[in-house]
Amino acid sequence: MALPQEACPYCGEAELIEILEVWPPRDFQLDTCCHGVHEAAVQFLSENPRAAAQWLRAKGLEGLTGRRVRRVIDDGSGQLVLDWRLTIAPVSFSTAKNFVAPHHRHCPAPAGWRFWTGIFNGDELIGCVMVGRPVARALDPARVVEVNRLCVRTDIAPELPWNACSQLYGWAAREARKRGFQRIITYTLESESGVSLKAAGWTIEHKVKGRSWDTPSRRLPNASPGLNKNRWTPES
Ligand SMILES: [Zn+2]
Structure with a gap:
């Protein structure tokens, strides 16, 4: 039985934040219910590089890629990328x-x-x-x-x-x-x-x-x- 999902504070629908795709060497994309929650997630990831890695792990990143993530970092152009262990x-x-x-x-x-x-x-x-x-x-x-x-x-x-x-x-x-x-x-x-x-x-x-x-x-x-x-x- 699925757990009841929380309503997204931005769009009111069931909240969705998942990893959509990962491209080597270090790009990734999130799948979200709406733009608001996407923005919030990106802000969280950029402000908390280590917690971001933990969060991505909890979302199954390492199962998807077979690699261990160390941090999420800014690649220098404002793009968030994966810093692997x-x-x-x-x-x-x-x-x-x-x-x-x-x-x-x-x-x-x-x-x-x-x-x-x-x-x-x-x-x-x-x-x-x-x-x-x-x-x-x-x-x-x-x-x-x-x-x-x-x-x-x-x-x-x-x-x-x-x-x-x-x-x-x-x-x-x-x-x-x-x-x-x-x-x-x-x-x-x-x-x-x-x-x-x-x-x-x-x-x-x-x-x-x-x-x-x-x-x-x-x-x-x-x-x-x-x-x-x-x-x-x-x-x-
Ligand atoms: Zn939403």
Whole structure:
């Protein structure tokens, strides 16, 4: 037996607000009894990004799409779109390399990649991490790996890659452990906050003076000359 439906305060008919359709990568349309309730629903969704995700879940969005929604966001043009929960999934070596290349034009790619992955928002690849041999010669490449490249897209709504860097650092640390490496490290410039490393539970273990990275006799290919760096590793 169907529950008695409430009357819509706008049109007086039985109130209707349902998900009509979802189009990849992130568009959706509501089916409503009238324009008034549609406007109210859109306003609610735009003002409460997290509650909106919960509401869409309750309306069966995840059953329709097989994906988990994180928030509802403005795509930058006033259109409400779905921000999916991020998922880490393998990508080919060339996909990862092409993804990070534009961000690192000034650095030649270090040799000796060990492992890499991509992170997706729905179907869209929004970030990649690549882990390889440590660039500093003093570190034993049989025991230590280095996050040499980590990039997320900056040409999309800023909400979409939210938390992607931390998740990639977290994945890299777990993967290094799984593969039997004793340590994983990465470098940031001293001027960078390292906020996503901190969020992933990494701490600064060593401060590297810029000069030692760029002496004429020992040029390290991956270093930005003359800048102080912080070396990070996960808290054990
Ligand atoms: Zn109505």
